[in-house]
Amino acid sequence: MRPLVQTLRALLAHWRRHPVQLAAWVVGLMLATALWSGVQALNTQARESYDRAAGLFAGAAQPMLVAREGETLTDDVFATLRQAGWPVSPLLEGRVRVGEQALTLVGIDPVTLPAEAAAASAVDQTGFELAAFLTRPGLTLAGPDTLQQLGVEPGAELRLASGALLPPLAVASTVPPGTLLVDVGLAQQLLQRPSELSRLLVADDPRWQTQALPEDLAERLYWQHGQSEDDLTRLTDSFHLNLTALGLLAFVVGLFIVNGATGLAFEQRSSLLRTLRACGVSGRQVVLALLFEVLLLALVAGLLGLLLGYGLAALLLPDVAASLQGLYGARVAGALQLEPRWWLAGLGMSLCGALLAAVGSLWQAARLPVLGLARREAWRAHQQRGVMLLALLGGGLWLLALGLFMAGSGLVVAFAGLAALLLGAALCLPGLLSVAVGIGQRLARGPVAEWFWAEARQQVSALSLALMALLLALAANIGVGSMVDSFRLTFTGWLDQRLAAEVYMNAEDAEQAEQMVEWLVGQPEIEAILPTGHLISRYADEPLELNGIRVHDTYRDHWPVQQQLADGWDRVGTGQAAMISEQMARRFDLAPGDSLTLGLAATPWLLQVAGIYADYGNPRAQMVVDLDALMARAEGPLRQGFSLRLHPDAAPQLVERARRDLGLEGTAVIDQASVRNFSEQVFERTFVATGALNTLTLGVAGVALLTSLLTLTQSRLPQLAPLWAQGLSRRHLAWLEWLRTLCLAGFTILLAVPLGLLLAWCLVAIINVEAFGWRLPLYLFPEQWLRLIGLAALTTVLATAWPLWRLGRQSPATWSKVFAHEQ
Amino acid sequence: MLEIYQVSKSFPTPQGPLAVLQSISLNLAAGNTLALTGESGSGKSTLLHLVAGLDSVDAGTVRVGGETVTGRADADRARLRRTTIGLVFQQFNLLPSLTVGANLAFQARLCGRHEPAHLADLTRRLGLDGLLDRYPEQLSGGQQQRVAIGRTLAARPQLILADEPTGNLDEATGDAVLDLFLDEVRASGAALLMVTHSERLAARLGHQHHLSQGRLESRS
C-alpha cells in the first residue's frame, strides 16, 4: 500500500510543475463530457416526455371507442356498455386557457381506468388520494414542469379564462407537459360540455376487441386503435440519432485532447517511472498508480463536464423542444429534469473515455524496461511504420464504409458507415501530411528550409491527433453546413410550390365547416374555394396522412410533383388513383403506375399511384386522394378545411374578417405568409442545436490544437537551442515554429473541404433518406466554405500563437540550460 | 580576437542575487588556445554563454573579432554566432531530424561558407565517413561529439567556444576526440576557449586560467 501511495504522490507532483498540461487534460475531458452529456440530457428529456404522452392521452396505444361522423359520445353510452360488462372508461379532452397559456384539460374516471392507462397517469402511484380526487373540491393533477411553466405552487387554484375555478393543484410527474388531469364529471362542467365524452378507453384485452358491439351502438361508435405504442418514438428517433451522432463526434474530438496530454505526460515522466522501478516499486504498482491517477482526474473532469453539459442542455432545450413540437407535434417539458441515472451515465462515459485515451500510455508503462535508458534508436523506423499502419487502417475503414453504404440499410448502419468514413479519413491524415511534407522536403533549398521540413516530418506524429481533431471538426462543419443550407434552399422553394393558395382555413368539426362554407360563398373577392379533408389512417402498420382534395388547376400548376403518370391529377380526380409523398414511395418502394390497397373501412380501397411529390420535413407518409371518394370511405369524421384562392393583397383583410365573423383563432384561419413564416421558424430552430454543437466541436478542436502545442513547445527547446547556438535568433526560430504549425494545419484545413463535401453528400443522399425518407439536391456554397476555412484558420492562428509567443519570450537562461542538462 | 573587459554577472535566487562573475577581464589572440578551469558551479559555463551572446552581462563588455557582443540586439548576436563564433557543448546538441551529413554541413551552409571539399576532408579525418546517412540517435556518444566538432569546424569560425566537449565521454574516447579536436583547431587557425574540469587536459592548451569565487587568475 505504501509504495502505491508514494508512487501516486510522485506522479501527481508532475502536474504541479506542469499546470498547463493538467489544464489541457482536464479541459479536454470536461468538454468531451459536457457535449456528450448535454446531448444526452436533451434526448432523455424529450424521451421522457414522450413516455408520459403515450398511454392515456391523444394518439395513445390504448384501444378506444370513438363516435362516428355526426354522432356524439355521451355518458349513457358509457353506462350502457359498462352494464353489459365492457371494461370501458370515459375520457373527455378539451382545450382551456389559463392566463396566456393554452393547456389540455383531460377528464378521467380513476375507478374504471384500464390498468395500462392508469400506469401512465398518476393514478396508480402510492400517495394518490382517490377520495380527494373524486369528492369536491377534487384535485387537479399536473406535471412539475407544467406547474413551473405556470409559475404556481402545488395547492394553488387556477382560474380558467372562462372564469371557472380549478380544484387545488397536485404534482404528478407522469402527467404530460401542458396537461391538467381532473375527474371526468368536473371536466364536463369546466369545458361546458355536459354529459359529453371524447372517447371510451377499453382495456387492452383481445377478448373484448373481437367482441361485437351492441346492435344500436355499432352504428354510433367505431374502434380506434390509435397509434402503435412507439409511433412518436419512432418518428423522433432519427432526430435524436442525429443529435447523438453529433454529440459522439464532439466526444471523440475531446478524447483526442486527453490522449495527447496523457501521452505527453507519460513521455515526460518515463525517467521518473524508471527511477521508481529502480527504487523497488513493482511494475504492477506503477501501472496501478497511473490507473488510479487517470481515474482521479477523470472523476474531477467528468463532474465539471457534467455541470457544463447541464448548462448547455438548459440553453439549447427551448430550441430543441420547439423543433420537436413543430416537426412532430411532440410536447417536451421546457425545464430540464434529470434523473440520477443521467449523472451516473455521464460520469461513466467520462471515466471510460479517459481510460480509452490513456490505455496506450498504460500499456507502455507496463512494458517499460527498467534499464531502457534512451532506447530511442528505432523510433524513426517505428514512426514511419506507424504512419503506414494508420493509413492502412484508414483505408480499411473506407472500404468498410463503402461496404456498409452499398450493402446495408437502416439509419444505424448508415451512421456506422459515416463514422467509419470520418475515422478512416482521420487515420489517413498523418500519411497524407507525411507525403506533403516529403514534397516540401524535396523542394527545399538551403539549410534552414531543409531543417524546417525535416522537423515538420517529425512533428506530424506529435501533432497528428490535434490535426485529426481539426480535420473532423471542420469537415463536420462543412458537411452539416452544406446539408442545412441545401435543405434551406430546397425547403423555401418547396414551400413556394406547396403553399399555392393565399389563405387556409381549418374547421374544428363538421358544424364549423358548414358555417365556413356559408360564410365563404358570401365573400366576393374569393376566386376559388378548394375544399380539403384530412385523416390520419394507417398503411402497412404505419401512420399515414390522407389528404382529400378536389382536383383543381392550382394543384396541377403548383403541387411539387417529382414524377407522375400522364394526366396524373385527372386520375386522382376519378377516385381511383393517388399522389403519394416521396417518403411513402421510398418506404414502401412504390413508383407511379403501381397500385396499393388502403384498408380504411370494411371494404379495401384499391388505388393506383398517379405520381410522387416532395414533402420535406414531414416524418409521416402522406397521400393525396379525391375528397369525395375519401369521404365516402372514411369511418370517422374528416378534419375539413379550405384552401382559398384570391388576390394576395386581399388576403390579410379576409383573414381578419374571418376571425371576427366566425370567431376563429390561432391556425383556424391563416394566410400564406404566416404559414410560411411558421414553417421557416420551425426549420431554423431545428438547426439551432445542430449549429451550436458544430461550432462547439470546432472550438474543442481549437483547444486540442492549443493544448498539443502548449505541451509540444515545452519539449521543443532541446531541438531549437542548437540552432540558436548556431546563430538563428530566438524570434526567428519562434516564427519558423509557427509557420510550420500553420503549414501542417493549413494542409489539414484544405483536406477538410473535400472530406466535408463527401460528408455532405452522405448526409443528403444516405442519412437523410434513411432518417426522413426524402432526398435533397446538394447545393454547393463556396462562400460558406471560405467562412468556415477562415474560422478554422483563425482558430489555428490563435491556438498556435500563444504557445509560440511564449517560446520566443522564454529567457535566454532557459534556453542555454539545454546545453548543460541532460536532454 | 576575444576581449573580455570587467564583466560581471549575477543570477537572482530566492536568497537574493548570486554574484557568479565579478569584474572578469581576459584577452585571447587569434590562433591561441586557452583552457578555463574551476570548481563546479564557479561560473565557467556562464562566462562562455556571455561570450557567445547567449545571455547578457550585468556590466562590462565583450568584443569578438572587434565587434561588441554586449548590449546588442538578439538578432545581431545571432549573426555574430552564425559568422564568427563556433560552439561545442558537453551535450552534443545535434539536430535530431537531420542526417549526420546534413548536420555536418548545416552551420557552414547557414553562413554561406559551405565547401564540399573541405567538409569531405574533415569528415574523413574525423572518421565519420560511413555514418553520413545515419541519424544522430543512431550514433555513439563519441561519434556524436565528433559530428558536433565537425559541424563547428566546417563553418570556419574565428573563435571556438567549447564547454567540456569531452565531459560526456569515457576517458579513452574523450582523449581521442580531444586530440582530433585540438589538431583541427590548430590547423584552422581559430582561437579556442575551452572549459574543462581536468588539469591534465588543460595542460595541453596554450594558456590556462582558473575561475574561483567569481574571479579569474592566470596559471600560465
Ligand SMILES: Nc1ncnc2c1ncn2[C@@H]1O[C@H](COP(=O)(O)OP(=O)(O)OP(=O)(O)O)[C@@H](O)[C@H]1O
Ligand atoms: N539561470 C540561472 N539562475 C540562477 N542561477 C544560475 C543560473 N544558471 C547558473 N546559475 C548558477 O550560477 C553558478 C554558475 O553556474 P555555471 O553553470 O556557470 O557553473 P559551471 O562552472 O559551468 O559549473 P559546472 O562545472 O558544474 O558545469 C552556479 O552556482 C549556478 O547555480
Ligand SMILES: [Mg+2]
Ligand atoms: Mg558548466
